Amino acid sequence: MIVYNSRIFNSSFRIAFSNKNKRTFKNGSWIMPKCGYDTGIKIYNCITKTKVPLILQSNKVTSWYTCGPTVYDSTHIGHASCYMKLDIIQRILKNYFNIEIVTAMNITDIDDKIIRKAKECNTNSQTISQMYEREFWNDMKSLKIQRPDIKIRVTENIPYIIDFISKLLKYNQAYIGQDNSVYFHVNKYKNYGKLQFLNKDELYEYKGCSIKKENIDFALWKAQKEINEPAWTTPWTTATNGRPGWHIECSALATKIFGDKIDFHCGGLDLKFPHHENEEAQSCCYHNTDQWVNYWLHTGQLNLKGQEQKMSKSLKNTINVSELLQKYTSDEFRMACALSNYRNSMEFSDELMILAKTTLNKFDSFLSDCQAYLDGKTQMGEIEPSYILKGIHKTKNAIDTSLKDDFDTSKCIGHLSEFVSDINKISKSYNESYTSSSIVEMAAAKSFVQKILTTMGFSINTRTENIINLQEDVNLNNMIEKLVEIRYNIRQLAALDKNQNLFEISDEIRQVLKNENIEIKDHKKGSTWSKLKKND
Numbered sequence: 276m277i278v279y280n281s282r283i284f285n286s287s288f289r290i291a292f293s294n295k296n297k298r299t300f301k302n303g304s305w306i307m308p309k310c311g312y313d314t315g316i317k318i319y320n321c322i323t324k325t326k327v328p329l330i331l332q333s334n335k336v337t338s339w340y341t342c343g344p345t346v347y348d349s350t351h352i353g354h355a356s357c358y359m360k361l362d363i364i365q366r367i368l369k370n371y372f373n374i375e376i377v378t379a380m381n382i383t384d385i386d387d388k389i390i391r392k393a394k395e396c397n398t399n400s401q402t403i404s405q406m407y408e409r410e411f412w413n414d415m416k417s418l419k420i421q422r423p424d425i426k427i428r429v430t431e432n433i434p435y436i437i438d439f440i441s442k443l444l445k446y447n448q449a450y451i452g453q454d455n456s457v458y459f460h461v462n463k464y465k466n467y468g469k470l471q472f473l474n475k476d477e478l479y480e481y482k483g484c485s486i487k488k489e490n491i492d493f494a495l496w497k498a499q500k501e502i503n504e505p506a507w508t509t510p511w512t513t514a515t516n517g518r519p520g521w522h523i524e525c526s527a528l529a530t531k532i533f534g535d536k537i538d539f540h541c542g543g544l545d546l547k548f549p550h551h552e553n554e555e556a557q558s559c560c561y562h563n564t565d566q567w568v569n570y571w572l573h574t575g576q577l578n579l580k581g582q583e584q585k586m587s588k589s590l591k592n593t594i595n596v597s598e599l600l601q602k603y604t605s606d607e608f609r610m611a612c613a614l615s616n617y618r619n620s621m622e623f624s625d626e627l628m629i630l631a632k633t634t635l636n637k638f639d640s641f642l643s644d645c646q647a648y649l650d651g652k653t654q655m656g657e658i659e660p661s662y663i664l665k666g667i668h669k670t671k672n673a674i675d676t677s678l679k680d681d682f683d684t685s686k687c688i689g690h691l692s693e694f695v696s697d698i699n700k701i702s703k704s705y706n707e708s709y710t711s712s713s714i715v716e717m718a719a720a721k722s723f724v725q726k727i728l729t730t731m732g733f734s735i736n737t738r739t740e741n742i743i744n745l746q747e748d749v750n751l752n753n754m755i756e757k758l759v760e761i762r763y764n765i766r767q768l769a770a771l772d773k774n775q776n777l778f779e780i781s782d783e784i785r786q787v788l789k790n791e792n793i794e795i796k797d798h799k800k801g802s803t804w805s806k807l808k809k810n811d
Contacts, residue, residue, distance in 0.1 A: 304469070306566045308332065314372060316679045319618060321470055321547060321571050326681055329570065331538055336375045339365065340529045341423065342542035342550070343380040346407035347388040350414045351593035352608070352623065353577040353586030357543045359609055360574045360617040362420040363731050364682050370730040371678060379425040379532045381525055382408055385505055385518050400505050401430075414596040418605045419732060425532055429524045432531065433507045436519045439527040439561060440495045444511060448560040449495055453486040455515045457496035459557055462489055466559065470552045470571060493553050494520035522553035526561070529554075535562035541572040544618075545585065574617050580624035594623070606733050607631045613684040613731060634692065638728060641695045642735060643796060643805050644702075645721035649714060652801030658701045663716035667723050670694040674727060684731065691727055694720075755804060758784065759795060763802040 305322040308330040317326040331337045341361060344354060368374045383389075384404035393400045415422065429436070440457055443449040452458050461467050498517040499506040506516045519527075529537060542551065551571060558567040576585040579592055586593050599608060610631035615621040647653040670690050677686035698720060725735050762784045769777035785795050792807040 308569055314374065316372070317681055318570055318572070319681050321573060331374070332536060332569075335373065336377070337368070337538040338533045338536075339376050339378045339539040339541065340525070340533065340537055341378065341380045342525055342540075342546055343382050343426070344408075344411050345383040345386050345388060346404045346411060347386065347392045348407060349595045349597075350411050351586055351595055352599050353593065354543075355414065355418060355420075355596050355599070355608070356577040356612055356621055356623075357574045358415065358420050359418060359612045361541050361572070363609070363613055363684060364572070364617060365421065366730060366732045367678055367682055367684075377425070378421075378423040379427065379529065380423040381528045382426060382428045383521070383524060384408065384428050384430050386521065390504060404430075417596060417600055418608065419734065421732075427528045427532065429519060429528070430505075432528055433519070435531055436523060436527040437496075437507070437509055439530065440519075440523060441510060442561055443495065443557060446560060448557075450488065451512065451515065452488075452492075455498040455512070456486070456494050456517065456520075457511070457515065458487045458492040459495055459553070460488060461491045461493070461556070464556050464560055466565065467556050468552070469555055471548050473548070493522060493549065495523045495557070496520060522550055523557060525550070526554045526558045530558065530561065535564060535567065537568045539570050539572055540568040542574070544573040544576055547571070547573050572617075575615070575620040577621045577623055580622050580626075586623075603628050603632070606635055609732060610635050610688075613688055616685040617682060619685075634688065635733070637692065637695060638724060638733075639735070639805070641699060642721055642724060643803060644699075645717050647796065647798050647801070647803045648702075648717055649721070650801070650803070652803060653798035654800070658698075658713055660713045660716040662701070663698065663713060663720055666694055666697055667719060671723070687727070687731075691724060695724065755788070755793060758788070759802050759804050762795070763797070766797065766802075 305320055305327070307327065311330040311332050312334040314329045314331060316329040318329045319325075320327045341358075344350065365376055365378065368376055382404075385400060389400050389403055393403045396403065412422070440449065443459065444451075444457065447460075448463055449457055449459050467473075496509065496515060496517055497520055498515055504518075506518060509515045509517070529540070540551065540554070551573075555567055555571075559565060578585050579594075582592060607628055608631070611623075611627050612621065614627075614631060614634070621627075644653065670693070673690040674687050677683040677690065680686075702717075728735055762781055765777050765784075766781045768774065769781060788795060788804070789807070794805050794807050796803050796805075
């Protein structure tokens with residue numbers, strides 16, 4: 276258990292904030308956990324604008340809440356890039372740093388957009404939300420994004436949300452407006468504006484709104500507008516039947532799961548304000564604490580090449596997940612996200628996806644070549660075993676530094692790619708007179724590359740890992756293995772007799788297998804095969 280002086284750390288930032296424009300609304304600052312498990316990781320903090328130590332409440336266990344979708348339409352790749360980047364980080368924490376994560380995600384299944392979509396489709400809100408939620412989970416499965424341990428829907432927890440609001444009303448931190456909706460009284464919360472600098476004058480500018488006390492006050496509960504809208508009764512007055520506001524949902528549901536302190540709270544950068552700012556404000560008031568979330572984690576937004584605006588349904592510039600997967604694989608999209616790093620914006624283009632595909636193919640080819648060498652079907656150049664081991668050690672250290680530096684996956688992939696290039700360059704300069712064996716070291720290199728890639732969620736296919744499901748009495752893997760061997764023998768005969776007809780037969784077998792997504796690689800002492808990924 277490691278203890279820090281959070282008061283000293285905190286005050287240094289207050290000094291820095293005091294030098295800002297006096298109109299800036301910045302009353303709060305980040306409080307570093309006083310004690311806990313120091314992971315050795317530095318993570319970017321949106322409050323301090325610096326990288327700070329990642330200190331968990333419990334040893335090797337962390338709580339993680341992700342803002343989930345509002346299920347009124349199909350998931351586009353802007354949403355998917357956020358969930359993919361968060362999935363990569365979760366896998367790194369689990370698989371690389373050996374930290375157990377309890378993950379939770381809300382599903383917003385009641386909202387103005389859902390109600391509007393239901394009216395357009397002449398159906399009810401529940402039908403719309405259920406349909407698009409099913410589609411969302413299917414999209415996540417297609418992208419091989421892990422499901423959260425806990426998924427929690429708004430409509431199934433209305434009583435808990437009402438109790439949460441009731442407590443804020445009791446504390447005089449909320450009030451009932453002229454429209455019978457319930458609003459959070461921002462001016463009564465001293466630390467509002469914690470997550471980003473805000474212009475106080477603009478926030479409090481009066482715009483002729485008479486239904487609430489201040490323009491900046493936000494809705495906790497929205498009074499029913501039309502008689503046929505979904506609505507729930509409330510205890511504070513008979514006139515306020517309605518539904519929850521957007522921000523209160525996450526506060527109440529995350530509190531129900533994790534209580535008065537959360538390690539990670541995550542979402543896209545566009546959620547930092549106002550959504551996450553409002554969550555933190557109302558949750559701190561509810562729990563009577565100065566800090567509800569220890570680490571806010573925001574992913575950069577995705578936009579199409581040549582467009583400055585983020586991808587969004589309102590701008591009608593979206594690509595659905597199903598459309599993406601018609602052209603690219605889930606691993607290629609994962610690699611594109613890893614290459615751009617989680618906090619960076621991501622410009623989606625064919626050029627980016629080609630780079631991602633090329634990077635994946637480089638790793639797949641290396642692993643396939645390693646397996647061919649281990650099977651005795653190819654030989655290596657003049658490479659000392661110690662050179663490989665030194666390369667592994669050097670790359671391990673570089674990757675460790677990168678991942679501890681705010682989960683820098685871009686640098687991690689770069690170090691791994693450099694290692695593969697280095698080994699490839701030397702191993703392919705074959706010399707017949709060189710007889711040294713590096714079987715153990717090449718096996719270690721193969722295992723090392725596989726481990727790093729699988730750590731981040733990539734599916735690695737080599738010949739020995741291909742699995743094709745057929746009836747139990749048919750072993751297709753053995754059949755393909757034998758066919759590849761027969762083709763290799765045909766090629767040997769063709770080369771020996773310089774028989775063009777045999778070469779054509781060999782090429783025909785190769786093409787037939789390729790049509791079935793089976794790729795053959797020829798080596799000096801044999802041929803290997805691997806199952807091609809989609810669109811290879």
